[in-house]
Amino acid sequence: MAHKSQTKDDVRVRRSQQRVRQAVFDLTVEKGFTAVTVSDIAARAQVNRSTFYRHFLDKHDVVRRYLDEVQALAARRAAAQVGQPRPGAEHIPAGLLALLQEIQGHARFFKVMLGKQGDPAFAHRFRQITEKRYRLLFAAGGQQAASSSLPVDLQVAYIAHATLGALLWWLEHGQPISVEQLAIDLGRLNLTAAGMVMGPPGPRH
Amino acid sequence: MAHKSQTKDDVRVRRSQQRVRQAVFDLTVEKGFTAVTVSDIAARAQVNRSTFYRHFLDKHDVVRRYLDEVQALAARRAAAQVGQPRPGAEHIPAGLLALLQEIQGHARFFKVMLGKQGDPAFAHRFRQITEKRYRLLFAAGGQQAASSSLPVDLQVAYIAHATLGALLWWLEHGQPISVEQLAIDLGRLNLTAAGMVMGPPGPRH
Amino acid sequence: MAHKSQTKDDVRVRRSQQRVRQAVFDLTVEKGFTAVTVSDIAARAQVNRSTFYRHFLDKHDVVRRYLDEVQALAARRAAAQVGQPRPGAEHIPAGLLALLQEIQGHARFFKVMLGKQGDPAFAHRFRQITEKRYRLLFAAGGQQAASSSLPVDLQVAYIAHATLGALLWWLEHGQPISVEQLAIDLGRLNLTAAGMVMGPPGPRH
Amino acid sequence: MAHKSQTKDDVRVRRSQQRVRQAVFDLTVEKGFTAVTVSDIAARAQVNRSTFYRHFLDKHDVVRRYLDEVQALAARRAAAQVGQPRPGAEHIPAGLLALLQEIQGHARFFKVMLGKQGDPAFAHRFRQITEKRYRLLFAAGGQQAASSSLPVDLQVAYIAHATLGALLWWLEHGQPISVEQLAIDLGRLNLTAAGMVMGPPGPRH
DNA sequence: ACGTAAGCGAGACGGTACGTCGCGTCTTACC
DNA sequence: GGTAAGACGCGACGTACCGTCTCGCTTACGT
DSSP: OOOSOOGGGOHHHHHHHHHHHHHHHHHHHHHOGGGOOHHHHHHHHTSOHHHHHHHOSSHHHHHHHHHHHHHHHHHHHHHHHTTSOOOSSSOOOHHHHHHHHHHHHTHHHHHHHTSTTSOHHHHHHHHHHHHHHHHHHHHHTTHHHHHOSSOHHHHHHHHHHHHHHHHHHHHHTTOOSOHHHHHHHHHHHHHHHHHHHHOSOOOOO | OOOSOOGGGOHHHHHHHHHHHHHHHHHHHHHOGGGOOHHHHHHHHTSOHHHHHHHOSSHHHHHHHHHHHHHHHHHHHHHHHTTSOOOSSSOOOHHHHHHHHHHHHTHHHHHHHTSTTSOHHHHHHHHHHHHHHHHHHHHHTTHHHHHOSSOHHHHHHHHHHHHHHHHHHHHHTTOOSOHHHHHHHHHHHHHHHHHHHTOSOOOOO | OOOSOOGGGOHHHHHHHHHHHHHHHHHHHHHOGGGOOHHHHHHHHTOOHHHHHHHOSSHHHHHHHHHHHHHHHHHHHHHHHTTSOOOSSSOOOHHHHHHHHHHHHTHHHHHHHTSTTSOHHHHHHHHHHHHHHHHHHHHHTTHHHHHOSSOHHHHHHHHHHHHHHHHHHHHHTTOOSOHHHHHHHHHHHHHHHHHHHHOSOOOOO | OOOSOOGGGOHHHHHHHHHHHHHHHHHHHHHOGGGOOHHHHHHHHTSOHHHHHHHOSSHHHHHHHHHHHHHHHHHHHHHHHTTSOOOSSSOOOHHHHHHHHHHHHTHHHHHHHTSTTSOHHHHHHHHHHHHHHHHHHHHHTTHHHHHOSSOHHHHHHHHHHHHHHHHHHHHHTTOOSOHHHHHHHHHHHHHHHHHHHHOSOOOOO
16 A cells, blocks of 8 residues: 555645645734635635635634644654653653644744634644543553542643643743753643642542 | 713613623524624524624624623622631632622533634633733732742643633533532632642752 | 794704705715715704604605705796786796706706716706796797697607706806806797707608 | 637626626616615526626616617727718618617616616716717718807707707607617707707807 | 793614625636 | 636625614793
């Protein structure tokens, strides 16, 4: 397999899609995702509007697929790391690192996209990815979570949102610390917060 | 004061605006805020479309104003409480309580509105209100915040997002605990998380 | 009669109606009758829009009534002249004279009103008045008309339109001759043209 | 030339425009041009309202362009006739004939359009075309006009309006005579009236 | 002169049409 | 087969006027 001449391998196709994606990035930064129209995109991408529709369902489809690719990439990186010798003091998950690197590469795009001018569906999907990561983390070193009196869903939602908040802060303040440092800090935050959320085990409902 | 005959006192005006607001609530729950059109709203509110535009700029304006009112109400409640004798063990801020009660009263609306079918601007404004609350809290009992090595903005963003996450969980799971309990829990979470975020005071950048 | 206390005698009523009429005149000159709205009129007349509707059906009603008044005035003048000693060489019908004087008094209004920015219904009514005049003229000194091979209607339409054309020329060129001279010329034109229209009595259809 | 693939050659375009034009004709006859709305037109033409706006600025644009085409056609016919051997007794200008034929083909439309339910701008443009014709005529066989004591503009306005009056009479009475006869009569009228207008050279102002 | 019926200002409201914009589908011709 | 060009149906937008309708205030009138 993989040697068949696919439509997706067509030079023109790749060129068109790449142009469209870049146009969406640029325009979103310029005027906010909401205000971007397919006509805008086509014009900026120097592609006919009907060509856009040949490749994407709508503007949401462009960013949805992009997010999927990023997520797939992160997953691949994470998978590749499994079984690797654990590094010392501060361990940086390869998946998270890849994700953050991609985000930094398109910092302004993500900042807008996850903000008030953005796409709620995009933000939601992004949050889901984050939640999934934490769910796995909790499952892995789950003793703490198990001991908590709070539902896992709640813990996950709490930490995922918080993480996204921190990430947004990072984006909106010009990424003041390195991606690596951010990964470490987030990791620490996560774990501590996890402990915290379940922390004070006062008698509940 | 307050005895002048204002336009806003007009019975018809109040009726129209109330109907519109209710229509927006209902329709948002039914099909998601994004999918709601002004025509929809007018039809459901049994009001002419032009009447809608006489009172609101667009559908966003309706929810924006609503949020402002809720926020104003909460602020009033909070102000009224100042100087009251502190209750015993678990203190529930009156402002927060009022806010949560209003949210519970329109639980399904808020659930949709803050989710993937919602309005990013609404969610953003909501988050801002939450952040403002925490900023005040930090300013009041500020010793902890001051001792933290992390920027206040970051702490605030982190906790505000986390709180919203918890709130969403609460909404999406049918409000399993009472508003009062939620207020208490959120308060505890806030304080603990605040300590946590600044927690491990390792030397930072 | 005529001593009853009518609504129409109320000072306020007369004042409002007068203001409205003047506003219509001014605005029509400024932007063409078509472009004038009732709101425009009310604003210019310094009268509430609902007051406008108390007195007139719509903007057409204003000019329609005005034309009726002018026409009534002309008729009165004409009637008053009946039985008067015929003046010498050039006889000027009093009705026509009154009409032309009124028109000159509002020259710019009539110019616009009968032109491409005007009201077709107004122009039509105006033409009908003119046609009526000629029909009477033909009926009076009818021997010529009778001898003509052309239908009276056609003759009347032909001359009425022609007269209006001349009148428009007069208005559009700044009324280069006096009203009296115009009345005389039009009269001459009418009679001559009348003869002419029926003139060459070649065998017809 | 003329073999390039133009937008206007598109079958769909021609079809849409033709349908719209016909709808305007029909609706104008039915309810008067003033009362016709773009929605009416689109519905009748079985075309979407936005398609209407893709081709025309507004309803006036439709009739304006139509008139231009008619005028262009007449001009072409007139030009083609230049240099032809003059026929005998009654010469019928080819341009005028074409114009009258077109009018007869849409008699009811023109009747309404030039009447009280019509469009003053349309009537005005129509009159201008007529005036242009007479201006040319006067310029050609100009000895008479030159000898007149009246301004050419006045003569032209007078005759053009008169002609239109006769034409309207013809339309409103069911076109009692043939187009050819009408053309001949109008021609005779014109010349005679021309002589008449300048006729009685009494001392003027 | 004065009490009252009217005119009047203010403006909400239901309607209808406007002209614009963006969407997603489609056809046709080119390459 | 991908692409450009662009017509088309659809439907929402926000605006502009329309004509009708309360609802109080004020003002000129007629006794």
